[in-house]
Amino acid sequence: MAEVWRSGITNDGPDSNGGQVRGVQMTELMEKYSFADALLLTVFGDSFSTGQKRVIEAFLSGMVDHGIGTSSARAARLVASTGADHSAALAAGLLAAGGPRHGGAVGKAAAYFEALDKDATSAEEIVARAIETKERIPGFGHAVMKDGDPRATMLQQIAEQEGVSGATLAFATAMEAEFEARKGKKLPLNVDGTFAALLVDFGIPAEKAGVFFLIARTPGLIAHILEEHEREGKLRRLEYDEYSFE
Amino acid sequence: MAEVWRSGITNDGPDSNGGQVRGVQMTELMEKYSFADALLLTVFGDSFSTGQKRVIEAFLSGMVDHGIGTSSARAARLVASTGADHSAALAAGLLAAGGPRHGGAVGKAAAYFEALDKDATSAEEIVARAIETKERIPGFGHAVMKDGDPRATMLQQIAEQEGVSGATLAFATAMEAEFEARKGKKLPLNVDGTFAALLVDFGIPAEKAGVFFLIARTPGLIAHILEEHEREGKLRRLEYDEYSFE
Amino acid sequence: MAEVWRSGITNDGPDSNGGQVRGVQMTELMEKYSFADALLLTVFGDSFSTGQKRVIEAFLSGMVDHGIGTSSARAARLVASTGADHSAALAAGLLAAGGPRHGGAVGKAAAYFEALDKDATSAEEIVARAIETKERIPGFGHAVMKDGDPRATMLQQIAEQEGVSGATLAFATAMEAEFEARKGKKLPLNVDGTFAALLVDFGIPAEKAGVFFLIARTPGLIAHILEEHEREGKLRRLEYDEYSFE
Amino acid sequence: MAEVWRSGITNDGPDSNGGQVRGVQMTELMEKYSFADALLLTVFGDSFSTGQKRVIEAFLSGMVDHGIGTSSARAARLVASTGADHSAALAAGLLAAGGPRHGGAVGKAAAYFEALDKDATSAEEIVARAIETKERIPGFGHAVMKDGDPRATMLQQIAEQEGVSGATLAFATAMEAEFEARKGKKLPLNVDGTFAALLVDFGIPAEKAGVFFLIARTPGLIAHILEEHEREGKLRRLEYDEYSFE
Numbered sequence: 009m010a011e012v013w014r015s016g017i018t019n020d021g022p023d024s025n026g027g028q029v030r031g032v033q034m035t036e037l038m039e040k041y042s043f044a045d046a047l048l049l050t051v052f053g054d055s056f057s058t059g060q061k062r063v064i065e066a067f068l069s070g071m072v073d074h075g076i077g078t079s080s081a082r083a084a085r086l087v088a089s090t091g092a093d094h095s096a097a098l099a100a101g102l103l104a105a106g107g108p109r110h111g112g113a114v115g116k117a118a119a120y121f122e123a124l125d126k127d128a129t130s131a132e133e134i135v136a137r138a139i140e141t142k143e144r145i146p147g148f149g150h151a152v153m154k155d156g157d158p159r160a161t162m163l164q165q166i167a168e169q170e171g172v173s174g175a176t177l178a179f180a181t182a183m184e185a186e187f188e189a190r191k192g193k194k195l196p197l198n199v200d201g202t203f204a205a206l207l208v209d210f211g212i213p214a215e216k217a218g219v220f221f222l223i224a225r226t227p228g229l230i231a232h233i234l235e236e237h238e239r240e241g242k243l244r245r246l247e248y249d250e251y252s253f254e
Numbered sequence: 255m256a257e258v259w260r261s262g263i264t265n266d267g268p269d270s271n272g273g274q275v276r277g278v279q280m281t282e283l284m285e286k287y288s289f290a291d292a293l294l295l296t297v298f299g300d301s302f303s304t305g306q307k308r309v310i311e312a313f314l315s316g317m318v319d320h321g322i323g324t325s326s327a328r329a330a331r332l333v334a335s336t337g338a339d340h341s342a343a344l345a346a347g348l349l350a351a352g353g354p355r356h357g358g359a360v361g362k363a364a365a366y367f368e369a370l371d372k373d374a375t376s377a378e379e380i381v382a383r384a385i386e387t388k389e390r391i392p393g394f395g396h397a398v399m400k401d402g403d404p405r406a407t408m409l410q411q412i413a414e415q416e417g418v419s420g421a422t423l424a425f426a427t428a429m430e431a432e433f434e435a436r437k438g439k440k441l442p443l444n445v446d447g448t449f450a451a452l453l454v455d456f457g458i459p460a461e462k463a464g465v466f467f468l469i470a471r472t473p474g475l476i477a478h479i480l481e482e483h484e485r486e487g488k489l490r491r492l493e494y495d496e497y498s499f500e
Numbered sequence: 501m502a503e504v505w506r507s508g509i510t511n512d513g514p515d516s517n518g519g520q521v522r523g524v525q526m527t528e529l530m531e532k533y534s535f536a537d538a539l540l541l542t543v544f545g546d547s548f549s550t551g552q553k554r555v556i557e558a559f560l561s562g563m564v565d566h567g568i569g570t571s572s573a574r575a576a577r578l579v580a581s582t583g584a585d586h587s588a589a590l591a592a593g594l595l596a597a598g599g600p601r602h603g604g605a606v607g608k609a610a611a612y613f614e615a616l617d618k619d620a621t622s623a624e625e626i627v628a629r630a631i632e633t634k635e636r637i638p639g640f641g642h643a644v645m646k647d648g649d650p651r652a653t654m655l656q657q658i659a660e661q662e663g664v665s666g667a668t669l670a671f672a673t674a675m676e677a678e679f680e681a682r683k684g685k686k687l688p689l690n691v692d693g694t695f696a697a698l699l700v701d702f703g704i705p706a707e708k709a710g711v712f713f714l715i716a717r718t719p720g721l722i723a724h725i726l727e728e729h730e731r732e733g734k735l736r737r738l739e740y741d742e743y744s745f746e
Numbered sequence: 747m748a749e750v751w752r753s754g755i756t757n758d759g760p761d762s763n764g765g766q767v768r769g770v771q772m773t774e775l776m777e778k779y780s781f782a783d784a785l786l787l788t789v790f791g792d793s794f795s796t797g798q799k800r801v802i803e804a805f806l807s808g809m810v811d812h813g814i815g816t817s818s819a820r821a822a823r824l825v826a827s828t829g830a831d832h833s834a835a836l837a838a839g840l841l842a843a844g845g846p847r848h849g850g851a852v853g854k855a856a857a858y859f860e861a862l863d864k865d866a867t868s869a870e871e872i873v874a875r876a877i878e879t880k881e882r883i884p885g886f887g888h889a890v891m892k893d894g895d896p897r898a899t900m901l902q903q904i905a906e907q908e909g910v911s912g913a914t915l916a917f918a919t920a921m922e923a924e925f926e927a928r929k930g931k932k933l934p935l936n937v938d939g940t941f942a943a944l945l946v947d948f949g950i951p952a953e954k955a956g957v958f959f960l961i962a963r964t965p966g967l968i969a970h971i972l973e974e975h976e977r978e979g980k981l982r983r984l985e986y987d988e989y990s991f992e
Contacts, residue, residue, distance in 0.1 A: 095352020106341020107828020587844020598833020
């Protein structure tokens with residue numbers, strides 16, 4: 009018995025005329041599809057409206073990099089500094105980017121919103137309880153941008169313009185308002201939380217929500233790898249006064 | 255002395271208003287940049303003309319997946335079948351995609367064309383010698399598409415339409431014609447060879463040529479990982495009659 | 501403020517005379533320590549008795565490989581077939597080996613035994629309930645070795661010889677006996693379950709239990725990578741009749 | 747046609763009584779083989795004498811970790827800090843460890859010694875030319891241990907004790923002596939160079955020489971991953987004053 013290797017994604021068989029992805033000729037993808045449209049077709053089939061695609065592309069474009077201070081950029085650059093291949097350094101960066109405390113944030117927030125029974129509870133109730141129990145709700149707050157993340161605001165604007173904002177995002181922004189009302193200071197819905205709420209509104213299961221960040225950040229990690237080679241070009245090794253044995 | 259972590263890619267400092275990539279606000283990236291434009295800006299800065307960007311985006315869209323028969327898709331799916339995280343399976347797939355015999359093809363072809371002294375030699379001379387010595391020239395031929403890869407043709411068409419085709423691609427297609435004239439059968443310039451020639455024409459160093467494929471294939475690998483979970487969902491392990499001890 | 505890089509594992513500072521691991525000179529490790537002793541010292545410090553170390557080394561030696569049918573060996577070989585570096589192929593193999601359905605088995609069984617309140621329940625009770633609810637208990641059963649895994653038996657023998665078998669393994673074997681008594685057929689405690697029970701007896705937290713398998717399997721994966729290069733040496737790509745588009 | 751999955755490493759078939767590695771029952775590996783002997787059998791079959799095995803085991807034990815300042819330990823810890831799985835962090839560490847400027851040192855030195863035609867040249871000649879051309883010879887010198895690496899000395903002692911030191915190591919130490927004679931200061935044969943020379947004497951091809959370091963360092967990386975979780979336990983992200991946008 010032979011192992012089963014079957015797929016409905018890409019037909020690259022001898023009669024596929026160069027290959028089709030989800031029924032679209034690859035040559036047509038090349039001629040007529042933006043990369044964002046091509047990749048959404050590949051990963052999710054024909055699942056999204058034009059407006060939803062615009063929101064997702066905005067997230068992809070806005071999350072393409074977040075600087076050298078991130079653990080993913082540094083993991084990638086450390087591996088690149090050893091002279092390893094681009095793909096090896098990229099793999100290391102993505103292994104960091106996938107971690108629950110890093111790029112896993114969208115997925116965690118999506119799981120939270122997905123599990124929320126919006127009919128049986130209210131933003132007021134949830135926020136009151138969270139303040140009481142000091143529960144940390146995923147998708148809210150930012151280590152640095154205490155007054156709100158401009159990327160979150162932009163994503164909400166685009167979703168509204170496109171008319172694709174739904175009940176989950178409405179609930180999430182109601183929670184944000186309630187936090188401010190009760191505490192007198194902001195606990196802003198961040199960009200991960202905003203995008204997570206929108207994905208739930210778009211019908212994407214929370215377990216798939218993390219893949220957008222992995223796609224978005226791949227080019228940023230590659231930018232860091234190329235920059236490490238060009239600007240540094242030697243093995244990173246801490247000097248004796250930069251670490252301690254204790 | 256503290257280790258040097260410096261970067262010119264992204265400014266995400268406290269006065270960056272949510273962050274800037276290569277001097278462009280992230281919110282502007284979200285609002286106005288396609289993902290393809292955002293990623294090219296991130297990785298290469300402002301290096302490309304609009305026409306060149308269209309060619310590169312066509313390559314990205316056309317290479318987004320090539321089916322479950324590839325070693326990268328299968329490596330990713332094998333790891334996914336163990337129940338590992340998306341990022342772990344993606345990393346495994348990219349480690350395969352970066353291999354010299356897989357996605358390394360564009361880089362090898364680019365290195366070949368970059369090293370070619372087009373003034374000191376001719377397509378005729380090179381092809382004559384290659385036929386004599388049975389040298390295998392990177393970027394030519396395809397295991398299956400013996401009569402030519404429609405994706406290569408499409409990429410050439412777009413490059414011509416956009417007026418960004420240059421001396422390297424002209425040399426490469428002259429080599430293709432010369433092969434056919436001398437052998438009476440095609441040894442087509444494939445999609446990797448076409449793209450490699452164009453990258454050399456665009457001034458991209460061969461050592462960076464491989465990164466486009468890594469970016470392009472990331473979504474395809476993710477599509478396979480999600481499909482593996484949805485359609486298979488259990489550990490892949492060969493049955494005793496599927497492998498042999500010898 | 502500089503990032504904190506501190507460690508109590510290895511002192512390799514300028515006055516360490518070539519380096520010390522957990523207080524032992526590296527030259528002494530070389531001269532007097534077996535690799536198993538050196539690695540246990542490195543990972544766990546001075547945590548184990550001689551008898552416990554013998555049990556762990558038996559596990560390491562017995563788990564060094566489990567054939568080409570495993571998903572980890574195949575992921576490693578697929579990556580190796582692309583011509584990627586040894587470390588890239590090894591990383592892919594380990595990403596598979598770490599998956600919950602593959603090498604994660606020891607960790608899952610250890611978590612199960614760790615959580616078990618052996619004073620408040622009995623093997624009889626647990627097995628009766630598991631049979632009723634058809635709950636699958638980690639560490640029991642084997643896809644192929646229905647009558648028991650000789651590796652599990654050997655590990656139990658060595659633990660008994662060394663006098664390091666404790667209450668958790670006793671409980672686990674009582675469960676095994678109870679299963680057979682009630683069902684009239686074996687549901688053997690497998691090698692993962694046996695080792696997991698012993699680790700709990702040795703005081704190793706379940707969250708660390710998975711690392712032994714990663715260490716043990718690294719050489720096996722490397723053996724497969726070298727064999728792939730020597731015996732196959734070309735890109736693995738499925739033929740059209742080996743996969744389907746559906 | 748089914749893909750070929752064949753292997754001569756491990757027979758785990760239904761009639762293998764629990765499995766055999768290179769013809770040895772796994773239960774026998776567990777009962778009678780040290781982990782070092784089991785792993786050498788797995789990777790290299792019956793290739794080594796007892797004395798050679800002792801030298802290799804000394805290398806494995808001595809290279810098990812080299813502190814938190816290495817790029818591999820830090821890549822692993824960065825990934826661990828994101829909350830990723832042990833295997834993900836380990837994979838990142840090994841991708842660094844495999845880099846040409848890091849663990850690739852043994853392989854480079856082995857390739858150098860393998861290519862050396864010891865009959866047609868002499869240590870004097872090579873050193874004279876290297877000094878003249880300022881060529882950097884792999885396997886010599888150390889960033890910090892200018893007077894010699896005690897680990898190299900120990901490895902040479904063990905090789906001599908065991909009577910397995912051969913012509914390549916003799917040539918390498920002659921080069922070391924010649925350097926000192928000509929320059930008046932040491933350029934010591936380091937531990938990588940010593941081990942590389944011995945591997946060439948043992949008949950191991952240079953392309954396989956790098957795998958010992960990957961095996962040796964796996965436990966050290968795991969030790970760092972566990973320590974990162976226990977002592978740090980939160981996402982590593984640089985503060986604004988720890989990196990710069992420039």
